[in-house]
Amino acid sequence: MIEAKRVLLLGESNPYGSDPEYALYCYPPGCAGYRLHRILGLSEDQYLDLHRKNLCDGDWSKEQAKKRALELLSPDAPWRVIVLLGRKVTETFEKVVLDDVPLVVFSTRACCPGMTLVSLPHPSGRNAAMWNLKARDRARQILRELAPELPWGSIDAEEAAA
Numbered sequence: 001m002i003e004a005k006r007v008l009l010l011g012e013s014n015p016y017g018s019d020p021e022y023a024l025y026c027y028p029p030g031c032a033g034y035r036l037h038r039i040l041g042l043s044e045d046q047y048l049d050l051h052r053k054n055l056c057d058g059d060w061s062k063e064q065a066k067k068r069a070l071e072l073l074s075p076d077a078p079w080r081v082i083v084l085l086g087r088k089v090t091e092t093f094e095k096v097v098l099d100d101v102p103l104v105v106f107s108t109r110a111c112c113p114g115m116t117l118v119s120l121p122h123p124s125g126r127n128a129a130m131w132n133l134k135a136r137d138r139a140r141q142i143l144r145e146l147a148p149e150l151p152w153g154s155i156d157a158e159e160a161a162a
Contacts, residue, residue, distance in 0.1 A: 041153035086122030
């Protein structure tokens with residue numbers, strides 16, 4: 001599924017370890033990756049085929065996050081859409097490439113040649129109230145516009161925000 005490779009899901013850090021394979025991984029049930037998988041409404045294979053990364057390995061570090069953000073914006077990167085998950089990730093990109101201009105949640109911004117940033121709330125259980133059905137549908141709508149080749153919302157539509 002080569003088309004999925006143009007989207008990068010970008011989180012903060014993984015409490016389960018730093019293995020890149022498990023960034024925003026959709027297990028165990030209840031973790032951020034599990035919730036995001038359901039919010040996006042993709043099959044497990046489609047979700048796992050997306051690029052998934054974290055800004056930091058281990059504990060959050062503003063300096064490490066800024067350095068990593070610049071690396072991810074390389075013109076040679078295979079993705080054209082970077083989905084920024086959570087306030088810390090979005091604020092990092094605001095500082096690094098947007099000259100401290102705020103990027104409002106559920107909005108997009110062109111960045112660097114050919115890249116688009118998308119700001120979404122973090123999919124952790126602490127943000128469950130933000131991920132109501134209207135928010136879920138708005139996130140899917142944004143992603144349908146930016147990556148229409150993927151069937152955003154085609155799986156478990158009724159349960160995705162649960």
